[in-house]
Amino acid sequence: MAVAELTAPTCAKQGLGSSQLSYLSARTSSFRRLSFRPPRRTHSSRISCSVNQTAQAPVAVETEVPKSNKPECFGVFCLTYDLKAEEETKSWKKLINVAVSGAAGMISNHLLFKLASGQVFGHDQPIALKLLGSERSFQALEGVAMELEDSLFPLLREVQIGIDPYEVFQDVEWALLIGAKPRGPGMERAGLLDINGQIFAEQGKALNAVASRNVKVIVVGNPCNTNALICLKNAPDIPAKNFHGLTRLDENRAKCQLALKAGVFYDKVSNMTIWGNHSTTQVPDFLNARINGLPVKEVITDHKWLEEEFTEKVQKRGGVLIKKWGRSSAASTAVSIADAIKSLVTPTPEGDWFSSGVYTDGNPYGIAEGIVFSMPCRSKGDGDYELVKDVIFDDYLLKRLTKTEAELLAERRCVAHLIGGGVAYCDLPEDTMLPGEM
Amino acid sequence: MAVAELTAPTCAKQGLGSSQLSYLSARTSSFRRLSFRPPRRTHSSRISCSVNQTAQAPVAVETEVPKSNKPECFGVFCLTYDLKAEEETKSWKKLINVAVSGAAGMISNHLLFKLASGQVFGHDQPIALKLLGSERSFQALEGVAMELEDSLFPLLREVQIGIDPYEVFQDVEWALLIGAKPRGPGMERAGLLDINGQIFAEQGKALNAVASRNVKVIVVGNPCNTNALICLKNAPDIPAKNFHGLTRLDENRAKCQLALKAGVFYDKVSNMTIWGNHSTTQVPDFLNARINGLPVKEVITDHKWLEEEFTEKVQKRGGVLIKKWGRSSAASTAVSIADAIKSLVTPTPEGDWFSSGVYTDGNPYGIAEGIVFSMPCRSKGDGDYELVKDVIFDDYLLKRLTKTEAELLAERRCVAHLIGGGVAYCDLPEDTMLPGEM
Numbered sequence: 012m013a014v015a016e017l018t019a020p021t022c023a024k025q026g027l028g029s030s031q032l033s034y035l036s037a038r039t040s041s042f043r044r045l046s047f048r049p050p051r052r053t054h055s056s057r058i059s060c061s062v063n064q065t066a067q068a069p070v071a072v073e074t075e076v077p078k079s080n081k082p083e084c085f086g087v088f089c090l091t092y093d094l095k096a097e098e099e100t101k102s103w104k105k106l107i108n109v110a111v112s113g114a115a116g117m118i119s120n121h122l123l124f125k126l127a128s129g130q131v132f133g134h135d136q137p138i139a140l141k142l143l144g145s146e147r148s149f150q151a152l153e154g155v156a157m158e159l160e161d162s163l164f165p166l167l168r169e170v171q172i173g174i175d176p177y178e179v180f181q182d183v184e185w186a187l188l189i190g191a192k193p194r195g196p197g198m199e200r201a202g203l204l205d206i207n208g209q210i211f212a213e214q215g216k217a218l219n220a221v222a223s224r225n226v227k228v229i230v231v232g233n234p235c236n237t238n239a240l241i242c243l244k245n246a247p248d249i250p251a252k253n254f255h256g257l258t259r260l261d262e263n264r265a266k267c268q269l270a271l272k273a274g275v276f277y278d279k280v281s282n283m284t285i286w287g288n289h290s291t292t293q294v295p296d297f298l299n300a301r302i303n304g305l306p307v308k309e310v311i312t313d314h315k316w317l318e319e320e321f322t323e324k325v326q327k328r329g330g331v332l333i334k335k336w337g338r339s340s341a342a343s344t345a346v347s348i349a350d351a352i353k354s355l356v357t358p359t360p361e362g363d364w365f366s367s368g369v370y371t372d373g374n375p376y377g378i379a380e381g382i383v384f385s386m387p388c389r390s391k392g393d394g395d396y397e398l399v400k401d402v403i404f405d406d407y408l409l410k411r412l413t414k415t416e417a418e419l420l421a422e423r424r425c426v427a428h429l430i431g432g433g434v435a436y437c438d439l440p441e442d443t444m445l446p447g448e449m
Numbered sequence: 450m451a452v453a454e455l456t457a458p459t460c461a462k463q464g465l466g467s468s469q470l471s472y473l474s475a476r477t478s479s480f481r482r483l484s485f486r487p488p489r490r491t492h493s494s495r496i497s498c499s500v501n502q503t504a505q506a507p508v509a510v511e512t513e514v515p516k517s518n519k520p521e522c523f524g525v526f527c528l529t530y531d532l533k534a535e536e537e538t539k540s541w542k543k544l545i546n547v548a549v550s551g552a553a554g555m556i557s558n559h560l561l562f563k564l565a566s567g568q569v570f571g572h573d574q575p576i577a578l579k580l581l582g583s584e585r586s587f588q589a590l591e592g593v594a595m596e597l598e599d600s601l602f603p604l605l606r607e608v609q610i611g612i613d614p615y616e617v618f619q620d621v622e623w624a625l626l627i628g629a630k631p632r633g634p635g636m637e638r639a640g641l642l643d644i645n646g647q648i649f650a651e652q653g654k655a656l657n658a659v660a661s662r663n664v665k666v667i668v669v670g671n672p673c674n675t676n677a678l679i680c681l682k683n684a685p686d687i688p689a690k691n692f693h694g695l696t697r698l699d700e701n702r703a704k705c706q707l708a709l710k711a712g713v714f715y716d717k718v719s720n721m722t723i724w725g726n727h728s729t730t731q732v733p734d735f736l737n738a739r740i741n742g743l744p745v746k747e748v749i750t751d752h753k754w755l756e757e758e759f760t761e762k763v764q765k766r767g768g769v770l771i772k773k774w775g776r777s778s779a780a781s782t783a784v785s786i787a788d789a790i791k792s793l794v795t796p797t798p799e800g801d802w803f804s805s806g807v808y809t810d811g812n813p814y815g816i817a818e819g820i821v822f823s824m825p826c827r828s829k830g831d832g833d834y835e836l837v838k839d840v841i842f843d844d845y846l847l848k849r850l851t852k853t854e855a856e857l858l859a860e861r862r863c864v865a866h867l868i869g870g871g872v873a874y875c876d877l878p879e880d881t882m883l884p885g886e887m
Binding site: 086087090091092099115120121124128130150151153154155157158159160161162163165168260263264266267270271274275276277278328331332334335336337340342343345346347350 | 524525528529530537553558559562566568588589591592593595596597598599600601603606698701702704705708709712713714715716766769770772773774775778780781783784785788
């Protein structure tokens with residue numbers, strides 16, 4: 012079979028019909044104009060699909076990617092087949108679209124390869140990755156896409172890269188919002204809220220406009236609870252309960268610290284809740300957590316340690332890691348994002364739960380409504396969750412819940428202008444960023 | 450159950466008997482002396498297991514880790530259970546010991562989490578990771594171990610960190626040798642051979658002395674073929690065929706480039722051989738490779754492209770990536786190492802093969818004996834492999850095989866002093882490092 016015979020139907024099968032092919036062709040022309048490269052050989056229409064053909068003259072791309080452009084399909088991922096027509100793939104599920112923002116960053120560099128390998132969504136779940144970056148990171152996005160190509164993941168059927176959330180989020184069923192501006196020198200949580208609020212307001216609007224009506228959104232960029240709130244408030248047509256602020260790394264760290272203290276392996280720790288904000292006011296809950304099925308306080312009799320040292324151990328983990336390793340914890344953060352997704356797409360083990368920062372409206376704990384607060388959740392594995400009712404509270408726990416709730420209410424006042432709440436008034440009393448986080 | 454009751458039996462079950470506990474205690478004392486920290490609270494013997502308890506005063510560790518010390522078990526990984534005694538784990542295979550050198554580097558930072566997750570060795574294969582670093586990287590190793598703790602991988606039952614290969618390689622069944630000195634400015638392949646040869650000679654001796662008698666060794670550090678040769682020549686009691694030089698990333702890239710050219714998805718490309726050296730003389734073999742089961746030359750009729758552009762496209766990939774992404778290809782390299790292992794522990798699909806740089810003694814192709822040369826292999830999934838016999842050669846392919854063979858023979862002359870071959874004589878004519886590699 013000759014190449015020329017293969018090319019056109021291959022693209023066409025994936026819905027790359029003539030209009031899209033001409034779009035790609037136009038896009039290629041635009042690249043060509045920008046970079047003053049010699050005209051391409053025209054005998055092969057495949058080349059117009061492949062961004063990595065522009066490797067010779069990438070300079071213009073870096074600064075002149077027009078913001079309104081549609082995302083690029085990348086290289087070999089422009090050329091997939093009809094999965095239903097093939098023996099090995101016809102039993103697979105329908106392709107899902109997963110958007111990742113901050114896709115050129117280190118957390119994504121770990122996460123994308125996990126997503127593509129099938130270990131998160133399952134080994135019969137083909138996946139399309141939509142990578143959102145910035146003009147500045149566009150070339151790095153191409154590099155990431157090249158490494159994904161070179162990894163030959165059978166389940167990874169499409170990769171698109173782009174800088175406009177209105178294009179990249181088109182029809183996505185999952186949006187993993189990792190990208191955010193890091194704190195500048197001397198900047199506190201209030202400053203970060205202000206800078207990143209705009210980004211998440213825009214991304215919420217974009218999701219509302221173009222994403223799947225039941226898209227699940229996990230916000231990682233800090234401050235993730237209030238960023239998730241901003242995002243959901245700007246996406247009124249998407250159920251508010253679909254938005255999550257990631258507290259899973261905190262949960263994992265809390266389990267590990269309890270295991271260390273109790274002298275057990277970490278798989279013996281269950282029912283771990285992180286309550287509240289992803290900040291130093293967060294509450295790792297040792298009252299409801301269990302070790303080998305027993306209440307933590309029965310196993311760890313050093314209650315002074317639980318009350319006075321445990322939370323700090325969990326929270327300082329990131330800072331210690333930066334000191335030792337010289338970088339922030341990208342690998343374990345990516346693991347925790349994968350865990351957070353898996354907890355929503357596989358049934359929660361009987362009697363256990365997981366933590367996620369979710370919208371408080373209708374919560375059974377008496378927590379103020381209208382904020383994103385980490386709480387214990389259970390899932391049937393359908394992407395949805397319900398809040399766990401059988402938890403207990405004592406005065407110590409309630410006092411701390413009140414503090415983290417107050418902080419989240421204050422954060423909400425800081426971003427009132429971004430969530431339709433009138434004029435913002437920011438009175439955050441202290442810097443509660445977790446050590447080692449940006 | 451109180452903490453004190455749990456602790457001792459937990460350590461003891463894993464073989465941490467009283468002598469090892471006292472070693473740990475002694476080791477802790479040594480840390481304490483070095484860093485002039487106040488004495489630890491003594492009521493909890495667990496703490497002596499946990500390296501991360503030294504976080505408060507890490508300075509002395511960095512420069513004064515005595516080289517003769519045994520590797521440290523790390524934190525929660527000192528405290529595992531008897532797997533056979535537990536319902537969820539009793540059907541698991543016997544724990545395997547996997548050493549990784551260069552464990553604080555970026556490739557390892559991707560690979561270790563893959564190994565620990567079960568996606569490489571299987572989801573019923575518990576694993577002990579033995580991380581080899583240097584004095585300089587010891588704290589970073591601790592950081593990596595902390596992130597592995599925080600990831601809560603059920604299969605990861607032990608993590609040890611150390612700087613002495615004679616200790617770290619004890620009983621290992623796999624050794625993934627990633628660490629090597631990078632090229633200095635202006636250094637060529639010959640200089641790199643010289644610098645890294647010593648490292649791989651020492652590691653070969655260490656494997657010979659303490660590793661499992663059937664350890665499988667994959668050398669990634671460059672120049673990987675000749676490093677693998679040095680390693681195996683210094684490990685005479687381990688079968689020479691157990692040593693591999695990694696050419697799997699080249700194989701994966703070659704498949705991707707053929708797929709792109711043919712306009713097919715990469716899963717349609719099979720029987721891809723990388724012949725020879727992991728350098729610019731390597732030969733990605735389009736004569737024997739297949740696309741949709743057909744010879745590549747029948748599918749890609751642009752034979753000029755195959756002969757003149759294909760190899761360069763494969764080899765330039767790393768350089769293009771560095772330009773775009775600003776870093777070398779750690780993620781896809783880690784994927785290719787995982788692929789290389791999986792190819793040895795799972796049966797090769799009927800009719801297909803994979804490439805690995807292996808010892809040439811007894812090869813059926815007429816390639817000079819006594820070097821490590823990438824060739825097509827098949828495995829029954831038992832960790833072993835056999836060379837594929839049904840391959841064809843033409844003049845073009847043979848001419849290129851001769852060139853890469855000549856280079857490997859020249860590299861062998863450069864390291865003669867390290868492999869019992871007398872006085873070294875180094876006459877490498879040109880720099881054949883692959884673009885983007887260090």
